[in-house]
Amino acid sequence: xxxxxxxRGMRDFxxxxxARRERVLAVIRDRYRVHGFDExxxxxxEEFARLHAGIGGDNEKLAYNVLKRGLDAEAIRAAAxxxxxxxxLGLRYDLTVPLARFYASHRAELPTVFRAVQIAPVWRAERxxxxxxxxxxxxxxxxxxxxxxxxxxxxxxxxxxxVDALGLDGxxxxxxDRRALDxxxxxxxxxxxxxxxxxxxxxxxDKVGPAGVVAELRERGATAEAVDALEAxxxxxxxxxxxxxxxxxIRKLLPDGLPDAIVADLVGIGDAVAAARSLDSAEGGIxxxxxxxxxxxxxxxxxxxxxxAHPSVDYSLGGGGRYDGMIGRFLGQDVPAVGxxxxxxxxxxxxxxxxxxxxxAVVLVHxxxxxxxxxxxxxxxxxxxxxxVRLEQRTKNLKALLEQSAAxxxxxxxxxxxxxxxDELEIKPLS
Numbered sequence: 001x002x003x004x005x006x007x008r009g010m011r012d013f014x015x016x017x018x019a020r021r022e023r024v025l026a027v028i029r030d031r032y033r034v035h036g037f038d039e040x041x042x043x044x045x046e047e048f049a050r051l052h053a054g055i056g057g058d059n060e061k062l063a064y065n066v067l068k069r070g071l072d073a074e075a076i077r078a079a080a081x082x083x084x085x086x087x088x089l090g091l092r093y094d095l096t097v098p099l100a101r102f103y104a105s106h107r108a109e110l111p112t113v114f115r116a117v118q119i120a121p122v123w124r125a126e127r128x129x130x131x132x133x134x135x136x137x138x139x140x141x142x143x144x145x146x147x148x149x150x151x152x153x154x155x156x157x158x159x160x161x162x163v164d165a166l167g168l169d170g171x172x173x174x175x176x177d178r179r180a181l182d183x184x185x186x187x188x189x190x191x192x193x194x195x196x197x198x199x200x201x202x203x204x205x206d207k208v209g210p211a212g213v214v215a216e217l218r219e220r221g222a223t224a225e226a227v228d229a230l231e232a233x234x235x236x237x238x239x240x241x242x243x244x245x246x247x248x249x250i251r252k253l254l255p256d257g258l259p260d261a262i263v264a265d266l267v268g269i270g271d272a273v274a275a276a277r278s279l280d281s282a283e284g285g286i287x288x289x290x291x292x293x294x295x296x297x298x299x300x301x302x303x304x305x306x307x308x309a310h311p312s313v314d315y316s317l318g319g320g321g322r323y324d325g326m327i328g329r330f331l332g333q334d335v336p337a338v339g340x341x342x343x344x345x346x347x348x349x350x351x352x353x354x355x356x357x358x359x360x361a362v363v364l365v366h367x368x369x370x371x372x373x374x375x376x377x378x379x380x381x382x383x384x385x386x387x388x389v390r391l392e393q394r395t396k397n398l399k400a401l402l403e404q405s406a407a408x409x410x411x412x413x414x415x416x417x418x419x420x421x422x423d424e425l426e427i428k429p430l431s
Contacts (some may be wrong), residue, residue: 009126009134016409021137024348025119028139028162032117035158037141039117042098044091048083051090055326056097057299062124064091091123095140096300096323096339103144103337104330113145115154119344131315133345140320142339144327149265152304153272155320155340159308160277160287162342163317166351171317172287174307175245175269176294178321180254180262184292187255188233189226196299198222203295210234245270245288253292266290269304300326306340312350318342361388362427363405366416368393374420381422406430 006012013021029039051063065087071079079085092098095118103114118140126132141158143151156173163171182195190198201216208216214231218224233255243249247267251258274286289309296305296319305321320340328334362382366375379389390410395401402413414425 007134009128009132011133011135016407019409020351021348024166024351025137025139025344027165028342028344029117029119031162031165032141032158035115035154035161037115037117037158039119040099040102041120042092042095042102042118044121044123045089046092046098046101048087048090050101051093051097052084053329055100055300055329056093057297059093059124062126063093064123064125066090093124094122095120095138095341096142096326099140099142099144099339100327100330100337103327103335107331111145113143113151116140116142116144118142131346137344139318139342139344140339141341142337144335144337146338147324147336149268149304150272151336151338152269152306152322153276155338156269156273156288156306157276159318159340159342160273163308163310163347166347168310168312168347168350170312171308171310172289174289174291174294174309174316175266175304176291176296176306177262177266177304178296178301179303180258180266180292181295183258183262184255185226187257188229189223191223191226194220194222199295200297202293203297205293245274245286245290250290253290265304296321304338308340308342310350313346315346316343317346317350360386360412361390361410363390363392363402363410363413363430364416364425365392365394365398365401365413367418370416370418370420374418375416378416378420378422378425402430 033039045066048065052060054060056063065083066089067076067086068088071086076086099116099118103110118138120138121135122138123135126134128134141155143154160171160173181199185195185198197220198217201213201220204216205213210231214227214234217227217230243252247263250263250266270286270288273288277286294305294307296307300323301321302324303322306319307316308318310317318341320338322336322338324334324336327337364375364378364382375391379391382389388410390405390408392401392405394415405413410430412427412429414427416425
């Protein structure tokens with residue numbers, strides 16, 4: 001007999017789970033909108049060539065491709081070694097590549113600086129494991145057309161505002177700049193052609209520590225002198241003094257000589273975020289941390305990169321960065337762009353709903369002999385008061401019925417006898 005389970009790495013959501021997810025999404029949408037972002041929608045599929053144009057990084061290897069229509073067995077065998085000959089479409093693996101295509105298609109209809117929201121599912125052929133799915137929701141905000149650090153600051157402030165609104169106080173954003181990272185690796189002596197592999201290893205610094213990074217680089221056969229220089233830098237004497245995000249912290253964590261323009265961009269982001277957050281914080285604190293070894297795996301990042309962190313977990317809750325070169329692949333001219341994506345599947349697991357988060361939800365438990373018109377009139381009265389209402393006919397096991405109603409997200413119930421009016425209903429809590 002065929003399995004009734006969803007495909008591996010994909011999930012069904014029961015009504016209560018779906019309702020909870022939608023409430024979290026509603027908060028995120030609202031906060032993004034008040035910060036001036038406009039929501040767009042793109043197709044779930046894009047052309048194969050676009051999804052495999054070298055702008056999606058490692059995600060291109062995880063794309064689900066759609067077989068061309070009309071291919072017979074002989075044509076499939078003949079093209080077995082050429083995916084491009086077998087597929088002409090694919091499911092999107094992120095929302096950034098579709099956004100770049102969208103902007104190239106509609107640029108004349110959009111403002112000079114376009115602030116976009118995309119909230120939609122994406123698909124990747126991941127190896128399913130805890131917290132990693134083959135279909136998952138992404139919540140992206142992007143600013144296209146602004147080359148200044150103001151764009152990064154707007155994204156960070158809007159994202160932190162959304163996280164705060166979900167009750168996840170204490171979130172911070174780790175910040176780096178790919179230009180600073182490239183400058184540092186060049187100074188150590190790593191060759192351009194070995195840079196991608198070196199970055200993959202450095203990205204493991206939090207997990208394996210300096211010794212593990214150095215050992216793996218030596219195993220990879222990276223330039224020995226460069227590995228020596230990196231090892232010396234990782235083990236350099238440091239003081240325990242704390243500096244808030246700013247020029248002093250940035251220069252303290254990097255080798256001497258970092259170009260002033262890169263420092264100025266990073267400091268500008270910090271100053272802008274600090275000014276915005278001071279309205280919400282009595283101390284005027286800034287929830288940014290400079291991390292010189294933050295990598296972000298996507299190959300299309302060209303400048304600032306960032307990741308969202310929360311003290312309750314040891315993994316990131318989102319991230320993004322500047323990708324000025326991507327849209328130019330479609331337009332033939334560079335357009336500045338930067339984006340920030342919330343990891344919705346991770347965020348939603350951390351959100352604990354307050355009593356005010358859920359609206360009143362009432363189950364009307366009625367006897368068989370109550371007239372339908374009476375029931376619908378009572379239901380309409382409660383709906384008009386702002387409640388969610390469900391009609392349920394009384395069963396022998398009333399306790400089981402009420403327990404299931406509570407599991408479905410209902411908070412109260414009332415029993416309805418023939419002839420009952422709204423004023424006569426005694427609404428009781430389910431818990």
